[in-house]
Amino acid sequence: MPARSQVPARLSHIAPAVVQSEIRAMSVACDAAGGVNLAQGICDTPAPTVVQQGAIDAILGGRNIYTRLDGIAALRDAIAAKLKEHNGIVADPEKEVLVTNGATGALYATLLALLNPGDEVIFFEPFYGYHVSTVVSLRMSATIVPLTPPDWKLDAQALRDAITDRTRAIIINTPANPCGKVYSREELQQIADVAQEHDLYVIVDEIYEYFIYDDAKHVSMATLPGMRERTITISGVSKTFSVTGWRIGYLTAPADLVPAIGYFHDLVYICPPSPGQYGALAGLTQLAGTSFYDDLKSEHLRKRDQLCEVLTSAGFGAPKPQGAYYIFAEASRIPGANAAERARTLLRETGVAAVAGSAFFREGRGETMLRFCFGKQQADLDRACEALRKL
Ligand SMILES: Cc1ncc(COP(=O)(O)O)c(C=O)c1O
Incomplete structure (x- = not known):
């Protein structure tokens, strides 16, 4: 041998x-x-001092064991409050919010729970490589729809042309990495129309939601009429609180989808890191309403x-x-x-x-x-x- x-x-x-x-x-x-x-x-x-202190206090206070698989209750409450206040999304913190290992873990668990190998998922190009690679790693196929340069406008006809009978979901990133595009309400509505016509999930990565400039406005897809029930909204504190290494993200989705997503998330990660959850909680609650x-x-x-x-x-x-x-x-x-x-x-x-x-x-x-x-x-x-x- x-x-x-x-x-x-x-x-x-x-x-x-x-x-x-x-x-x-x-x-x-x-x-x-x-x-x-x-x-x-x-x-x-x-990272903001209150966020650091929240995690330090949790470690010193012995919060070192697994948390509930969907995250600590106080953090889910704080996320639900933030979703209502900043995004206009009303989510039940017990049934419709999942704390995850970053936005990355949220997407992975979502795909495992909702889609099957061979399913087609639509992306807009330029895309965030991790999104496409995650889909490919799960033996699904990525269908790429180019945005139109120089301002990366959505081509609604190109989106329609890309749909097949195996298409199951559309993944959007707004504001977008790498091009900084912020999808307008009109563009989101065009995507929503296609999703409703073809019964597709829409998975939206909103990790950069607080990095918005000039007169751009961040709109959450889940607030569009009829979209709450087919949208999985993913975000997290990695970028907002500069804690990319802590691995704290979250998602909100309809109550009938969250248990399955949570189950797959549990299989891969068990729970998001406990001290980081307390740090995120401190940030979301203590920085709310400040500058x-x-x-x-x-x-x-x-x-x-x-x-x-x-x-x-x-x-x-x-x-x-x-x-x-x-x-x-x-x-x-x-x-x-x-x-x-x-x-x-x-x-x-x-x-x-x-x-x-x-x-x-x-x-x-x-x-x-x-x-x-x-x-x-x-x-x-x-x-x-x-x-x-x-x-
Ligand atoms: C679009 C996008 N989503 C997700 C992530 C990673 O987020 P997290 O640290 O919450 O997993 C990044 C990091 O660069 C990103 O650019």
Whole structure:
């Protein structure tokens, strides 16, 4: 028998399709070059003190055991209150709210509970790679509907043309990573019409709901007429409270779907981390009604404008996004045969890491685009801007 190291790795046939090599590779290359990482979408600003204290108190108070599989009651109450106040969604905290391991865990459990292998799921392009990879990893198929550049408008006819008799769900991300699109009420209504006509679930990732700029308005799909009963609304505190590593998200869905979603979530994760749930609870309750959410917006608006200006004067096409914390820039002025090469050229010349635009498209597309994250500590953003100015 050959030694283990000589045995070729036997991976599933879809394993190669779900590898997220480029973003990781850029982060490794950035570390090696001692550069500024605007590639990874991790907001590394400090978490609010009350959020930190909530988790610390929970640990010191011995809240170290599994919680109920759907999360602690007080947190579900706080999420229901927030959904009512900020989203206009009325949800029963006992039956219609599930605390999850991030928005990521929420999507995974939702797909396991509601869909079957072979089902088709619609995405809008540019898309968030994890969404598509999660669907592919569950042996479902991703149908991609391109949004129309430069402002990434929905093409309702293209959506209709993509529906087949195996389509079961549409996944939306608003505000969107990577392009910052905030779906308008009219666009959501067009998607809702299709979902109702074809009896589809709509799964909406609203993780960037508090990162909204200018006159854009975040609208939750579940508030549109007739949509509450077919919409799974996913969000979380990773981005809002800068605690991406805590793994606290949540979803709200109709009461007849939540038990099954909760069961699959339990199978994979048992429960979301207990101290993080208490930290999130402290944040949701103690920051409600304060200037926290407005401050978050204005801080990121300032950072958006700072990076957009620098990129524009350096010759990138850098339209200001309406939401989220990424600038999805047209980068053909950076040499390279494709987006990955352009990202490497940029890192070499400036020490700034960005993500190749191709990570958000089907093969062969997005090759002139780069994504820059501005959800960064001010000093790092300043350093990146200074370097980009010298281009
Ligand atoms: C669109 C989108 N959804 C979800 C996540 C991850 O959220 P969570 O940390 O809650 O799993 C990200 C992180 O980059 C994201 O961009």
